[in-house]
Amino acid sequence: MTAESFTETKQREQDSILEVRNTSVSFDMERGKSKVLDNATIDIRRDEIIGIVGESGSGKSMFASALLDAVVAPGVLTGDITYYPRPGTAVDILDFDRAELQQHRWEEISMVFQGAMSSFNPTMRIRGHFEETLTAHSVDLKTGIERAHQLLSDLYMSPERVLDSYPHELSGGMKQRALIALSLVLEPKVLVMDEPTAALDLLMQRSILRLLTDIQEKYDITLIFITHDLPLVADLADRLAVMYAFRFVEVGSTEEILQSAAHPYARSLLNATPNLNAPIEKMQSIDGSSPDPVKVPPGCSYHPRCPLADETCQENDPAYHTITADHQAKCFHWEQSAEAIPFTLDQQESDQ
Numbered sequence: 001m002t003a004e005s006f007t008e009t010k011q012r013e014q015d016s017i018l019e020v021r022n023t024s025v026s027f028d029m030e031r032g033k034s035k036v037l038d039n040a041t042i043d044i045r046r047d048e049i050i051g052i053v054g055e056s057g058s059g060k061s062m063f064a065s066a067l068l069d070a071v072v073a074p075g076v077l078t079g080d081i082t083y084y085p086r087p088g089t090a091v092d093i094l095d096f097d098r099a100e101l102q103q104h105r106w107e108e109i110s111m112v113f114q115g116a117m118s119s120f121n122p123t124m125r126i127r128g129h130f131e132e133t134l135t136a137h138s139v140d141l142k143t144g145i146e147r148a149h150q151l152l153s154d155l156y157m158s159p160e161r162v163l164d165s166y167p168h169e170l171s172g173g174m175k176q177r178a179l180i181a182l183s184l185v186l187e188p189k190v191l192v193m194d195e196p197t198a199a200l201d202l203l204m205q206r207s208i209l210r211l212l213t214d215i216q217e218k219y220d221i222t223l224i225f226i227t228h229d230l231p232l233v234a235d236l237a238d239r240l241a242v243m244y245a246f247r248f249v250e251v252g253s254t255e256e257i258l259q260s261a262a263h264p265y266a267r268s269l270l271n272a273t274p275n276l277n278a279p280i281e282k283m284q285s286i287d288g289s290s291p292d293p294v295k296v297p298p299g300c301s302y303h304p305r306c307p308l309a310d311e312t313c314q315e316n317d318p319a320y321h322t323i324t325a326d327h328q329a330k331c332f333h334w335e336q337s338a339e340a341i342p343f344t345l346d347q348q349e350s351d352q
């Protein structure tokens with residue numbers, strides 16, 4: 001199959017809510033230029049749940065910040081991010097002025113950041129946090145608090161009790177759900193969640209994720225879920241996008257990625273992931289380490305760790321290869337990857 005630019009692939013026919021094109025973030029460091037998001041190109045579809053996965057430090061949070069034009073100084077964000085509030089209406093996020101951006105964030109695209117639970121002001125009741133957000137966006141308080149009530153009860157909490165509590169009076173799981181309700185109170189169309197459940201125990205994580213799928217369906221929200229926990233998001237997401245070394249290397253339906261991931265890194269990541277079905281002794285860690293953003297290897301940045309790498313990979317940066325209409329991977333040798341890197345579980349089954 002031929003290599004082609006993902007930018008043009010199929011997406012015109014699809015209803016994208018966000019189109020990210022050649023979007024990069026760089027920092028000028030004493031050690032050199034650090035490119036911590038490198039030409040990210042991806043489409044987010046209206047009303048989907050997409051999981052963004054990859055090892056720690058692969059650029060997932062940077063991608064989230066870029067989506068909201070919220071990259072911290074002195075980081076420099078370049079590229080194109082187009083938001084379609086409705087099909088056919090395009091808004092260029094990186095062209096917004098400060099006021100437009102403030103309005104757009106939370107009203108159109110909302111975000112629950114990593115560690116956001118600690119961002120609740122400890123001296124303010126939860127109601128105060130809702131009122132502050134509603135007032136800042138000129139929403140009628142009565143209408144807004146009614147919506148907060150609805151969201152809190154959708155999340156199986158007693159609205160009055162939660163609104164009257166101080167953050168420290170809520171358990172971690174309740175605080176997290178209150179935060180999700182707060183992030184949805186302005187009726188955004190997109191919710192970006194960056195490791196939203198990482199601080200919670202496994203059972204609580206799973207129950208919050210189940211609630212999230214209900215909320216996503218009820219309110220027709222596009223959910224971008226960022227995590228290094230692949231099995232967690234695989235239960236929830238329609239599609240998965242895999243990041244390696246500050247780039248997207250593979251994107252496809254969750255089913256296709258889990259069954260036939262094509263990028264050697266994605267396959268190794270799946271083999272390295274503890275899984276309810278795979279015994280821990282079958283997990284295989286990925287040799288080597290992910291690159292320093294100041295020293296990303298030339299060509300395919302995964303080549304130093306890849307069992308399939310050859311001269312082509314050392315010298316050339318692979319474009320997206322189309323595997324199926326809904327599945328692309330940036331690898332010259334994707335057709336050999338399944339044989340070269342069998343899934344541990346498949347291997348185990350064939351050994352029996």
Ligand SMILES: Nc1ncnc2c1ncn2[C@@H]1O[C@H](COP(=O)(O)OP(=O)(O)OP(=O)(O)O)[C@@H](O)[C@H]1O
Nearest residue numbers: 027036055056057058059060061062063072228293
């Ligand atoms: N303010 C900053 N200045 C310079 N480099 C930064 C800054 N913030 C993050 N980085 C670097 O950007 C790269 C990507 O980080 P990012 O937080 O996006 O990764 P991640 O995939 O979200 O990781 P994790 O899962 O650990 O949160 C890392 O190398 C990180 O050190």
